[in-house]
Amino acid sequence: MVTSRTTTSGTATSATPGGAATASFEPHDHAHCAEDARASVEAACAARGLRLTPARSFVLDELLASHRAMTAYELLDALAAAGMPSQPPVVYRALEFLVSNGFAHRIERLGAFAACTCGPQASGTAHRAAFLICRDCRHVAETAMSRPPRSLAEMAGAAGFAIERVVIEAEGLCARCRDAAQ
Amino acid sequence: MVTSRTTTSGTATSATPGGAATASFEPHDHAHCAEDARASVEAACAARGLRLTPARSFVLDELLASHRAMTAYELLDALAAAGMPSQPPVVYRALEFLVSNGFAHRIERLGAFAACTCGPQASGTAHRAAFLICRDCRHVAETAMSRPPRSLAEMAGAAGFAIERVVIEAEGLCARCRDAAQ
DNA sequence: CATGAACTGTTATAAAGTAACAATGGTCAC
């Protein structure tokens, strides 16, 4: 758990550029972005006849509130703390729902999960995205990635390989953790 | 788990187009490419004072022979079958050696490992690479990826995020499996 | 209300990875 860590660093003007959903490492109003994301998930569920049941809702809220990649078992602990059923399948089922509907992503590198911050337009089905993952605080930033990098596409084409999904995850240190490390 | 357990390679024609080290989905002579790769690992070890001990050597050979991504426990079974010590740490240590020296890669998407097919020049230290992974037969093709995709680099720059490592893995169906599925 | 599809609750277990520590063995200074 990292959290706290009030603004710090001269780079941080507290201005919050509107659509900065892709840059969670920049200072912003967590509560506000979580609310927005939640609202667009609700809207998408309503539009598509999906049921945002209590377990699913709880897991989504946890992910949005933490703004980090969380493991299934961290989420399970949160469920238990809230007095909800907390066997592994509970959380894995909720995560499967969220991931397959594009409301969250699995971060392969970490075996963990993060809420999608792409905004309403993308909250459709599983979509392409690339991630910046801080190896220290585990905060995750997401950016849209419309198509595979060219060298990969070329290689696939040459080999007759049909790309179905591309995982792009950059691991490193966010500005805050880098400052803190000094 | 997919557990196709294909044993693969039975279908391989032994036609060998030149040095297509990056295109393992094209038909080629497995035995030959494995020998080459093995030779360059040995050369790199000799040059850099690394010890290719029996466990390391065995794991490398398994990976090269299969030309697939293999899980640690598949490798462990192979060790056991060969009458070698086969507790998990044995294989994880061998894999750590191979991966950290650039002789193999961890395929994050699968929690599995594949021998590096970049050729001698890259067999230095852990290097950047992108992968094509067939979800059916688990064969893996590797290509050099000199730097992160631009959109990721831009996002990182804007956020003051220091990228240390990039995972790029494309999952899909290779030509052979696609044909077989029809 | 009957029905079927989706979802939940639960037990049990599989698969993947790590900690810790004593024992071994190769290399180098002396």
Next chain:
DNA sequence: GTGACCATTGTTACTTTATAACAGTTCATG
């Protein structure tokens, strides 16, 4: 050579991550 040191091994035990299986419940529909 010998002693010291470091990398490597062998092993036990354990943690973390994920899935199978199945009975019970809910809920939108006919």
